[in-house]
Amino acid sequence: MAVGRVLAIARKALGQLAHDRRTVAFVLVVPLVLILVFGYGFGGQPNHIATVVVNEDHGPLGAAFLAALPGGILDLSTASSNASAWSAVNSGNDWAAIVIGPNFTEMARAGVVSLTLYLDGTSPTIAQAVESAVESALESVFSSHGNGSAVHVASDYVYGSSTTPFIDTIAPGIMALAILFITTVLSIVVLVRERSAGLLERLFASPLRPSEFVAGHALSLTVVALAQVAVLFTAALAIFHATFTGNLLFAYGVLVLFGVGNLGLGMLLSAAARSEFQAIQFIPLLLIPQILFAGALFPIEAIPVAFRPISDILPLTYAARAVQDILLRGWGPSGVAIDLLALGIYAALMLSGAILLVRRQA
Amino acid sequence: MRTAGGDASGAISVHDLVKRFGDILALDRVSLEVAAGEVLGLLGPNGAGKTTLIRILLGLTRPTSGEARLLGEPVGARNVRPRVGYMPQDLAVYTDLTVDENVELFCRLQGVHGDRLRAREREILELVQLSTRRRSLVSELSGGMRRRVSLAAALVADPDLLLLDEPTVGVDPELRSEFWEFFHRLTTSGKTVVLTTHYLEEANRADRVVFLNAGRVLASGAPAEVKSRTGTGNLEDAFLRLVRSGAGSGV
Numbered sequence: 001m002a003v004g005r006v007l008a009i010a011r012k013a014l015g016q017l018a019h020d021r022r023t024v025a026f027v028l029v030v031p032l033v034l035i036l037v038f039g040y041g042f043g044g045q046p047n048h049i050a051t052v053v054v055n056e057d058h059g060p061l062g063a064a065f066l067a068a069l070p071g072g073i074l075d076l077s078t079a080s081s082n083a084s085a086w087s088a089v090n091s092g093n094d095w096a097a098i099v100i101g102p103n104f105t106e107m108a109r110a111g112v113v114s115l116t117l118y119l120d121g122t123s124p125t126i127a128q129a130v131e132s133a134v135e136s137a138l139e140s141v142f143s144s145h146g147n148g149s150a151v152h153v154a155s156d157y158v159y160g161s162s163t164t165p166f167i168d169t170i171a172p173g174i175m176a177l178a179i180l181f182i183t184t185v186l187s188i189v190v191l192v193r194e195r196s197a198g199l200l201e202r203l204f205a206s207p208l209r210p211s212e213f214v215a216g217h218a219l220s221l222t223v224v225a226l227a228q229v230a231v232l233f234t235a236a237l238a239i240f241h242a243t244f245t246g247n248l249l250f251a252y253g254v255l256v257l258f259g260v261g262n263l264g265l266g267m268l269l270s271a272a273a274r275s276e277f278q279a280i281q282f283i284p285l286l287l288i289p290q291i292l293f294a295g296a297l298f299p300i301e302a303i304p305v306a307f308r309p310i311s312d313i314l315p316l317t318y319a320a321r322a323v324q325d326i327l328l329r330g331w332g333p334s335g336v337a338i339d340l341l342a343l344g345i346y347a348a349l350m351l352s353g354a355i356l357l358v359r360r361q362a
Numbered sequence: 363m364r365t366a367g368g369d370a371s372g373a374i375s376v377h378d379l380v381k382r383f384g385d386i387l388a389l390d391r392v393s394l395e396v397a398a399g400e401v402l403g404l405l406g407p408n409g410a411g412k413t414t415l416i417r418i419l420l421g422l423t424r425p426t427s428g429e430a431r432l433l434g435e436p437v438g439a440r441n442v443r444p445r446v447g448y449m450p451q452d453l454a455v456y457t458d459l460t461v462d463e464n465v466e467l468f469c470r471l472q473g474v475h476g477d478r479l480r481a482r483e484r485e486i487l488e489l490v491q492l493s494t495r496r497r498s499l500v501s502e503l504s505g506g507m508r509r510r511v512s513l514a515a516a517l518v519a520d521p522d523l524l525l526l527d528e529p530t531v532g533v534d535p536e537l538r539s540e541f542w543e544f545f546h547r548l549t550t551s552g553k554t555v556v557l558t559t560h561y562l563e564e565a566n567r568a569d570r571v572v573f574l575n576a577g578r579v580l581a582s583g584a585p586a587e588v589k590s591r592t593g594t595g596n597l598e599d600a601f602l603r604l605v606r607s608g609a610g611s612g613v
Contacts, residue, residue: 008470016458019499198452202515205420205450206471207443 001212009208009216013190014223027186031178031228035235038174038297039167046129047072052079052088052097059105061141065115066100068137073129082116089118096120096130113138159329167240172323173296175232175255180316182228183221183259184286187266190217191358192279200358210358214267214351218260225259226252245330251323254336257343258319264350265315271357289314296320318342372431373398373523373554374419379428381414381577388414390577391428396556396570398522399549403568403585404558405601410574412558413451416525420448433523444473447521451528451558455512457501461492464500464511465518472519479518486514489544491537506532513541524548526557530564542567562597573601580604 017023051074055062069076077094079085085097097118101107107114117134119127160169194200203213229252236242244251265286273279290296293303294316300308311317322339325331333340374396381389389411396402404412417423418430421438430437433445455464465486469479487493490510495503500511509532516524524545530538542564545555549569557568565571566585573580573588581588581604585597592600 002473004473004475005471008467011470012456012459012463012467015460015463016456019458019460197457198450198454199456201417201422201452202448202450202454202468203471205422205443205446205448206468207440207473208471 001209001215002207005208005212006216006219009213010219010223013217013220017220017224023186027182027224028227028231030182031175031232032235034178034181035171035174035232036239038170039236039240045073045166046123046126048075049073049096049126049130050075050077050094051130052077052085052094054079054082054085054097054099056102057100057104058102059109061105061108062100065104065137065141066098068140070133070136073133086118089120092120094120095123095126098134108142113142164328165240165242167236168242168244168328169324170297171232171236171240171242171244172251172327173320175229175236175251176258176316176319176323177291177296178232179225179228179255179259179319180262180290181287183225183262184266185283186224187217187221187263188270188273188279188282189276191267191270192273192276196275204359210355213358214264214355217267218263218351221259221263222256225256229255244327246326246328247330247332248327250332251326254319254322254326254340254343257340257347258315261315261343261347261350264347264352264354267354268350268357271354271360290316293317294320315343315346318346372396373400373433374556375429375431376415376419377429379415379418379430380426381411381418381423382426387577389418389425389428392574392577392579394572394579394582396554398554399552401545401549401555401567401569402557403565403571404556404574405560405562405565405571405597406558406574406580407560409576411577412574413527414577415574416448416527416556416558419525420446444519445522447472447516447519447524447526449512449516449524449526449529453508453512455500455508455515457508458499460497460499461487461503461511461514462496465514468515469518472521474519482518482520486518489517489540490514506534506537509533510537522553524553524555524557526555528559529557530559530561538564562601565597571597573604575605 017027053066053076055066055078057063066076079088079097082099085099088094089097099116099118101115104115117130119130121127191200194203204210233248233252269282270279273282289310292298293300293307293311294314295311296316300311300317303311318339322336322343325336325339329335372395374394376392376394379389379392380387392411392415404415406412414423418425419432419437421443432439433442435442456467459467462483465483466479469482474482484493487496490513492507492510492514495507500508503511509529513526513529516526530541533541545557548555559565568585570582570584571588572582580601581591583591589595589597589600592603594600594603
């Protein structure tokens, strides 16, 4: 490989990009949009949940419990009776009703804590948020009143905390997904375009080797990926105040390695396609399974067990997991060695495949 | 070694070259010698085998049988590539890059960098009369200008051998004439130019012409020689007469 020719190709590819302002915007704005959409759109915990409360308790503990409900999560209003609380949920005015019976304090002092929740289960996320708010209020009231409840779970967070913001947990996945999206889209048309214009033939009539052609494009895409990751990190830190415990530069490197592998895959598919239109049809095929099965946005544990082996063959699985482990758990190279190995193999296989196929296209 | 030299070692030597694409015989035992310092016109109708021959010489296609050597090396040898300039029949320049960027890319791929690249670029862009458009995107240029960018990309690294597939298509007559003068100027420094054209009259300006038809060499020689041999006044008539008589081909 001659460095001069690799650089000439990289320069060419970056020049093409520089003259195409829309693509520049696409490359820089898409990751920003992705992180904004996911950060705001499904980044927050449910809060300000309309909840109606009936407190018929003759003693003080019912009121103490209500005061202990975590602020901001539930928007409380009061109802006069059990029946009206139920109908508030039934009519859709409220997501939940909390009914505290007349003997709440008395029974609690006798060791039985009991109240009634009416929940609208059409949104399990909201129902769970109400339940967990109620449980945490109960726990705080009955431990401070010296009437420790019968059940106590000692939760000690090894990583993160019960208040880890959702954006922290999802940002690594979004970053890996954004890199996958852009590198695939950019590389999948490269070969088709050069081939149809007769350029590939002309390039390979020169001393240019296929490996230099692929390396030059990988280099230019690395520059693009560096800019994209910078946008992603800046947005996560500045807009969402994400708190990453790990080494940003290391995560940066992993994302770039992932991008280079995607470039190889894009070029391979590009070589298999006869036209730009055909090439573009590969994009959903590449993206959708990875969005769903790679654990970038939804935990792999949420996938039916029978489908989980799929996630083992998706490169995004390893990229998302490595970036999560680095940024959230603060792990170093030894902690993510398997993921790095998988990404390295992916990049090596895809790039060598692309090199083998490129020359045949000329 | 930068010059091919005008010695006995030919720039191109082709012996009994055969190329089949399935049932189609694209080249049928073609033999050809091109001396260094020659301007050779490769003539023939569409499908005659001109482009296939050039692609084999460039190492882009393997011949079915036969032998071909370029600047003394077997075709496809890596060390001759920096010494060969190629202008394909397709436009084959980046329309989303500027004139400069295209010319520089192909110059760098041929191994010419730095000050020498700048100097060559200036010279070549003057020749193709694009000096004032060097910062324009190729997509903003007319069809003829685009062809000139493509020619500039083939010439810029100062190759010893030029393989030009229809270099004068879409170029106006005045500039076409200048191109021919330039080709001859190149040969005085030992360079070799092989070009295809379907403007048979301009081929009169070649040192030698080779008529190809249906994959076979019908005739070759200096234009005047070919005309007198066929008893015709121009190359077009000469070609038609050769095709009808089935000369050299047994058709």
